[in-house]
Amino acid sequence: KKEQESGYKLVKTICTGCAVGCGMLAVVKDDQWLWIEPWINNPINRGKLCCKGASANYIVHSPRRLKYPMIKRNGKWEKISWDEALEIIAKKLYEVRQKYGPDAVFFAGSAKVSTEMAYLQRKFMAFWGSNNIDHQARICHSTTVAGLGNTWGYGAMTNNFNDIRNAKCIIFFSNPSEAHPVSFYHIYEAKKRGAILICCDPRFSRTAAVSDLHLQFRPGTDIALVYGICHEIIKNGWYDEEFIRQRTYGFEYFKEEVMKEDYSPENVEKITGVPAEKIRRAAYILAHNKPATVQYAMGATQHPYGSQNIRSFAILQLLLGNAGKPGGGVNAFRGHDNVQGATDMCVLSHSLPAYYGLSEAAWKHWCKVWNVDYEWIKSRFSSEEMMQKKGFTMSRFAVGATAEKYGWKLDQPSPIKVIIWWGHSTASIGDLKLVKEAFESVELLVVVDPFVETAAALPDRPDGIIILPACTEYEGEGFVTNSGRQIQWRNRVVSPRFDSREDMWILLKLVEKLDKYDPGLYAKFTANFGGKKPEEIRPEEVWDKEITVGSITIGMLGQKSWRIKRQQEYDYTFSEEDCRAYGGPCDGEYWGLPWPCWNEKHPGTPILYRNDIPVWDGGHDFRVKWGTKAPDGQSLLSGVNPQDQLSINGVKWVFAIGETFEDYIKNNMVPSGRGRARFYAWNMKDPVPKHREPLYSPRLDLIEKYPIYEDEKYGDFHYRVKIKARSWQIAWLNAKMTEVFPLIWTSGR
Numbered sequence: 019k020k021e022q023e024s025g026y027k028l029v030k031t032i033c034t035g036c037a038v039g040c041g042m043l044a045v046v047k048d049d050q051w052l053w054i055e056p057w058i059n060n061p062i063n064r065g066k067l068c069c070k071g072a073s074a075n076y077i078v079h080s081p082r083r084l085k086y087p088m089i090k091r092n093g094k095w096e097k098i099s100w101d102e103a104l105e106i107i108a109k110k111l112y113e114v115r116q117k118y119g120p121d122a123v124f125f126a127g128s129a130k131v132s133t134e135m136a137y138l139q140r141k142f143m144a145f146w147g148s149n150n151i152d153h154q155a156r157i158c159h160s161t162t163v164a165g166l167g168n169t170w171g172y173g174a175m176t177n178n179f180n181d182i183r184n185a186k187c188i189i190f191f192s193n194p195s196e197a198h199p200v201s202f203y204h205i206y207e208a209k210k211r212g213a214i215l216i217c218c219d220p221r222f223s224r225t226a227a228v229s230d231l232h233l234q235f236r237p238g239t240d241i242a243l244v245y246g247i248c249h250e251i252i253k254n255g256w257y258d259e260e261f262i263r264q265r266t267y268g269f270e271y272f273k274e275e276v277m278k279e280d281y282s283p284e285n286v287e288k289i290t291g292v293p294a295e296k297i298r299r300a301a302y303i304l305a306h307n308k309p310a311t312v313q314y315a316m317g318a319t320q321h322p323y324g325s326q327n328i329r330s331f332a333i334l335q336l337l338l339g340n341a342g343k344p345g346g347g348v349n350a351f352r353g354h355d356n357v358q359g360a361t362d363m364c365v366l367s368h369s370l371p372a373y374y375g376l377s378e379a380a381w382k383h384w385c386k387v388w389n390v391d392y393e394w395i396k397s398r399f400s401s402e403e404m405m406q407k408k409g410f411t412m413s414r415f416a417v418g419a420t421a422e423k424y425g426w427k428l429d430q431p432s433p434i435k436v437i438i439w440w441g442h443s444t445a446s447i448g449d450l451k452l453v454k455e456a457f458e459s460v461e462l463l464v465v466v467d468p469f470v471e472t473a474a475a476l477p478d479r480p481d482g483i484i485i486l487p488a489c490t491e492y493e494g495e496g497f498v499t500n501s502g503r504q505i506q507w508r509n510r511v512v513s514p515r516f517d518s519r520e521d522m523w524i525l526l527k528l529v530e531k532l533d534k535y536d537p538g539l540y541a542k543f544t545a546n547f548g549g550k551k552p553e554e555i556r557p558e559e560v561w562d563k564e565i566t567v568g569s570i571t572i573g574m575l576g577q578k579s580w581r582i583k584r585q586q587e588y589d590y591t592f593s594e595e596d597c598r599a600y601g602g603p604c605d606g607e608y609w610g611l612p613w614p615c616w617n618e619k620h621p622g623t624p625i626l627y628r629n630d631i632p633v634w635d636g637g638h639d640f641r642v643k644w645g646t647k648a649p650d651g652q653s654l655l656s657g658v659n660p661q662d663q664l665s666i667n668g669v670k671w672v673f674a675i676g677e678t679f680e681d682y683i684k685n686n687m688v689p690s691g692r693g694r695a696r697f698y699a700w701n702m703k704d705p706v707p708k709h710r711e712p713l714y715s716p717r718l719d720l721i722e723k724y725p726i727y728e729d730e731k732y733g734d735f736h737y738r739v740k741i742k743a744r745s746w747q748i749a750w751l752n753a754k755m756t757e758v759f760p761l762i763w764t765s766g767r
């Protein structure tokens with residue numbers, strides 16, 4: 019009431035500066051953003067903002083904003099209307115499609131848009147009929163997905179920002195005090211409680227300045243440094259034997275490798291430049307201050323062997339028994355504010371949303387969600403092979419666009435003729451000369467951005483470029499996922515400035531325009547939204563009707579829009595009971611219902627792989643195998659974790675699908691599922707591989723099995739099964755098998 023009388027409005031919104039996802043209160047009057055107040059009850063930042071967040075309103079008011087759509091004609095930029103711009107783009111897209119096929123288009127999506135928008139970008143290219151789509155995550159944290167995902171199942175931060183305060187030791191492979199400033203609020207909390215900070219950085223950074231120990235290693239010697247620490251831990255018997263026995267296989271292989279003289283602190287000193295004494299000290303601190311957490315960001319990922327860097331961090335945590343514990347884990351700090359959301363929606367050339375991959379089963383799954391015929395989607399592609407084949411990536415699209423010029427042979431049917439460049443900084447891509455040539459070679463370059471992005475300024479060409487002014491994230495609304503897998507709703511602060519438009523409107527309008535040349539496209543694209551016009555479709559509809567229906571693999575199912583919004587609306591002012599009913603326990607870690615969140619009653623999973631609490635309270639599980647050297651000679655951990663656990667009468671069971679369990683254990687491979695798929699279960703209390711039992715054993719019976727989807731040919735199965743334990747308690751299991759995640763269950767009791 020006070021707000022209404024005064025004309026001032028307080029709008030809860032989320033900072034776009036980085037992946038910490040700080041909340042802020044924007045003070046608005048007459049549709050003008052005046053200043054920022056602290057949002058004290060947002061548990062991620064408790065009112066704190068860094069200089070980037072505190073100056074967020076300047077982004078909206080920047081004089082450098084693009085004001086209206088423009089086209090370059092005869093070397094001059096001209097103002098055009100939205101209608102004309104979209105008409106030209108749609109016509110050109112259609113012509114190129116007719117002449118070269120759908121693979122002549124490359125779509126650079128974005129981690130700077132909302133999750134729904136990122137999802138629609140991926141969906142657009144699926145409906146267009148090509149996998150030529152990628153975004154920033156390819157450059158920044160794809161090695162996290164490969165390194166952690168292939169180690170224990172999910173390629174994401176295992177814990178969350180709030181949990182860092184529970185750590186007794188933090189080892190950095192990054193510089194969070196400058197790159198993710200407000201995360202340091204939680205790090206300082208840990209320090210106040212006595213945590214020891216170890217900074218591994220070739221530079222003396224601000225993080226190093228406040229750390230207790232600085233390991234200043236030579237750039238590129240991360241793995242040697244970590245292995246040197248591991249060597250010392252094993253030598254002194256400081257590793258967690260119980261944890262290793264319970265949750266890993268084949269530790270002896272790793273031990274044999276790392277205990278070679280090559281990794282003695284003295285030898286590692288020669289490789290890394292870090293004095294052996296400091297390596298010993300780091301090992302001692304880590305072993306005697308548990309739980310410890312590993313924190314890293316792009317300094318560790320952006321290497322040719324980035325995946326192995328990340329795996330080595332996971333190895334260290336397994337060795338110390340710090341995985342799956344509060345205050346432990348491997349905490350990947352992502353870059354852009356919504357890079358986690360955009361990655362989850364797989365704005366990536368090798369997968370459909372939620373990491374489903376590109377198999378036929380994955381396509382069928384999403385066609386069902388989209389409410390379109392699989393055969394129709396198939397007909398959109400140049401061939402079935404291309405439908406299941408990885409498209410151009412951010413690092414390869416320029417090759418696709420300049421192939422004709424240089425006579426390069428492509429493994430795609432067509433060179434790139436149109437580039438859509440949506441919310442992406444060109445300067446972040448390595449080979450800028452080739453990128454410039456690519457932008458000059460194509461028939462049309464479309465740049466969508468709130469600012470004059472380098473992509474528009476870079477090409478030296480007289481025409482064939484259109485720039486569309488998207489509004490900033492503060493002028494739009496939608497869901498964003500921070501690095502800790504916490505989902506927040508970003509409210510619109512002010513209406514779009516100048517003649518800029520929201521990303522979702524631009525994309526849907528383009529589909530509507532394309533419909534003129536490609537009849538029926540818009541109706542199919544919006545099949546779940548009742549034939550509404552672009553301006554009428556709400557982000558919540560996309561979220562509730564498609565994203566949280568189809569994203570089974572990562573458990574983005576229970577985070578319905580009303581739950582997230584309600585959590586934010588009430589902050590923590592409601593009771594514990596209400597918290598449970600509406601959005602998880604009253605604890606910062608459960609804020610944003612971090613995935614996996616299996617249904618509308620589930621509180622989310624702030625810490626992945628906890629096996630000390632029931633799944634219904636956010637528990638989870640994994641087991642991994644220590645392998646021998648991978649072909650690249652670097653990796654010592656292998657295997658996707660294809661299991662999940664279920665608690666029945668207090669006893670935890672692990673489930674797996676496979677032809678024979680021995681094969682599965684022996685190879686630690688994702689069971690192929692070709693041939694006969696069976697369900698297996700074993701008791702978590704028992705050491706593997708004993709006591710593994712098919713579900714039809716006397717201890718655990720399979721009562722009913724409903725195939726949701728089965729494809730014998732491609733080995734993809736999706737079942738819902740009813741299980742009876744000896745105790746007669748009934749448990750439900752949803753089992754999904756694809757190339758990536760062979761099994762998940764979504765319901766426990």
Ligand code: SF4
Binds near residue numbers: 037063070198199
């Ligand atoms: Fe924004 Fe990141 Fe700074 Fe928080 S830490 S205010 S999210 S830039």
